[in-house]
Amino acid sequence: MTTSVNDETLREEVRQWLSENWTPEIAEELRNEAPTHYTASPAQQRWLTKVVDARWAAPRWPEEWFGRALSNDQAKIIEREFARVKAPGTGQDRINLWANTLLAQGQPGLKEKLIEGLLKSSVNMCLLYSEPGAGSDLAGIRTRADKQGDEYIVNGQKVWTSGATTADYGMLIARTDWDVPKHDGISFFFCPMKQEGVEVRPLRQITDESHFNEVFLTNAVVPAENMLGKPGAGWKVLNTALAYERSVMGEAARGSRHGSTGGAEAQPLIALARDAGRLDDPHLRQQLAQTISYRRLNSLNTARAKADLAQGTSSSIMSLGKLAMSRILHEEARLRTEILGAESLLEGQEYPAAEDANFLSLNAYFTSIGGGTDQIQRNIIGERVLGLPKEPEVDKTIAFKDVKTGVGST
Numbered sequence: 553m554t555t556s557v558n559d560e561t562l563r564e565e566v567r568q569w570l571s572e573n574w575t576p577e578i579a580e581e582l583r584n585e586a587p588t589h590y591t592a593s594p595a596q597q598r599w600l601t602k603v604v605d606a607r608w609a610a611p612r613w614p615e616e617w618f619g620r621a622l623s624n625d626q627a628k629i630i631e632r633e634f635a636r637v638k639a640p641g642t643g644q645d646r647i648n649l650w651a652n653t654l655l656a657q658g659q660p661g662l663k664e665k666l667i668e669g670l671l672k673s674s675v676n677m678c679l680l681y682s683e684p685g686a687g688s689d690l691a692g693i694r695t696r697a698d699k700q701g702d703e704y705i706v707n708g709q710k711v712w713t714s715g716a717t718t719a720d721y722g723m724l725i726a727r728t729d730w731d732v733p734k735h736d737g738i739s740f741f742f743c744p745m746k747q748e749g750v751e752v753r754p755l756r757q758i759t760d761e762s763h764f765n766e767v768f769l770t771n772a773v774v775p776a777e778n779m780l781g782k783p784g785a786g787w788k789v790l791n792t793a794l795a796y797e798r799s800v801m802g803e804a805a806r807g808s809r810h811g812s813t814g815g816a817e818a819q820p821l822i823a824l825a826r827d828a829g830r831l832d833d834p835h836l837r838q839q840l841a842q843t844i845s846y847r848r849l850n851s852l853n854t855a856r857a858k859a860d861l862a863q864g865t866s867s868s869i870m871s872l873g874k875l876a877m878s879r880i881l882h883e884e885a886r887l888r889t890e891i892l893g894a895e896s897l898l899e900g901q902e903y904p905a906a907e908d909a910n911f912l913s914l915n916a917y918f919t920s921i922g923g924g925t926d927q928i929q930r931n932i933i934g935e936r937v938l939g940l941p942k943e944p945e946v947d948k949t950i951a952f953k954d955v956k957t958g959v960g961s962t
């Protein structure tokens with residue numbers, strides 16, 4: 553059910569609120585803060601608290617969960633007003649992976665405990681999905697969760713876990729039943745990270761950063777009420793969560809490391825070409841126009857997919873957006889290098905444009921691997937969007953404990 557409010561009244565209300573609360577000082581404070589990848593700064597948290605308390609953060613959500621039960625069209629009025637003054641924090645009912653997954657599938661006690669903190673970014677999260685022997689084939693996970701009374705005891709290893717060092721909880725998939733086929737024995741949890749049974753070891757990336765980690769789970773304790781969905785129904789919860797993740801990756805991407813040339817958007821590329829005195833080059837102009845068009849088309853496609861998405865469901869169209877964004881990022885990085893020519897070979901802080909070109913070339917792989925590789929997105933699109941025959945899966949119907957592999961054991 554949606555709340556009845558006139559569009560004009562709503563627009564006036566949000567404008568009024570923004571004019572009273574979104575002050576130049578707050579905007580300046582947020583702009584000046586050093587970027588953090590997985591945690592919100594105190595100023596960001598203060599702003600988000602205001603937005604959530606005023607019920608602008610998730611306007612499509614029910615009123616009992618900080619929302620206004622508004623229609624998609626009316627929520628967009630709010631988003632447009634926030635965007636007009638460049639204020640962040642609304643639209644979390646579309647993009648907040650953690651909060652949306654919890655709202656759709658969580659038990660009441662866990663929602664009560666965490667949803668507010670997730671919207672206000674005072675609770676930090678990570679994804680405990682991939683394992684050394686299970687990445688693209690996530691259903692092959694071997695981390696186990698065994699029920700003991702009101703708790704699950706978790707043992708296993710995760711890898712490529714972004715943000716694990718700062719996370720309060722990890723969205724964890726673990727096997728709770730080894731006697732059924734692989735997709736049917738998986739459960740989905742919010743696993744507390746700050747406990748003795750969780751050891752996080754950082755990994756070094758090709759960009760010289762260290763965002764992801766190995767996570768070793770040794771008798772880690774997860775309360776039973778932290779399970780999302782039913783025991784053994786974790787695959788369905790996972791697919792919903794993955795669709796949210798893909799939609800976010802299909803919509804946005806990280807900008808430059810230094811912010812010196814305005815990130816990976818198409819317009820900064822035009823500025824770069826102008827600075828390099830190459831904006832008259834007809835071949836380059838054509839490539840710039842093509843890249844800008846791809847970005848625009850992709851954002852329209854993602855918006856269309858989201859408009860069809862009810863809370864707690866997933867859409868394979870999200871895979872199309874993520875795959876397209878992956879291609880766009882590689883193409884933009886290539887174009888950046890082409891614009892700079894030999895200068896792109898330079899290294900060091902005196903050459904920020906070259907540093908950005910190199911960083912963005914390497915970082916483009918983030919989107920083409922993380923959240924499911926390009927090849928996996930193509931499989932999903934082939935099977936679920938185009939209706940092509942499914943890939944053969946020889947282990948799909950046999951009990952997981954009988955699946956022959958080279959790793960681990962039950």
Ligand SMILES: Cc1cc2nc3c(=O)[nH]c(=O)nc-3n(C[C@H](O)[C@H](O)[C@H](O)COP(=O)(O)OP(=O)(O)OC[C@H]3O[C@@H](n4cnc5c(N)ncnc54)[C@H](O)[C@@H]3O)c2cc1C
Pocket residue numbers: 678679680681682683684686687688689711712713714715764917918919921922923924925926927928931943
């Ligand atoms: C920047 C980044 C951040 C990440 N963050 C997280 C995180 O926070 N949490 C988390 O759990 N994981 C995370 N990951 C892991 C990511 O989800 C996996 O790397 C990805 O799913 C691929 O798994 P894999 O590395 O095991 O590769 P593999 O599955 O071993 O794949 C190797 C190659 O084989 C191809 N391939 C495999 N199966 C098929 C198939 N059926 N058809 C066609 N080609 C196939 C793949 O496309 C790939 O090219 C992150 C990865 C990156 C790059």
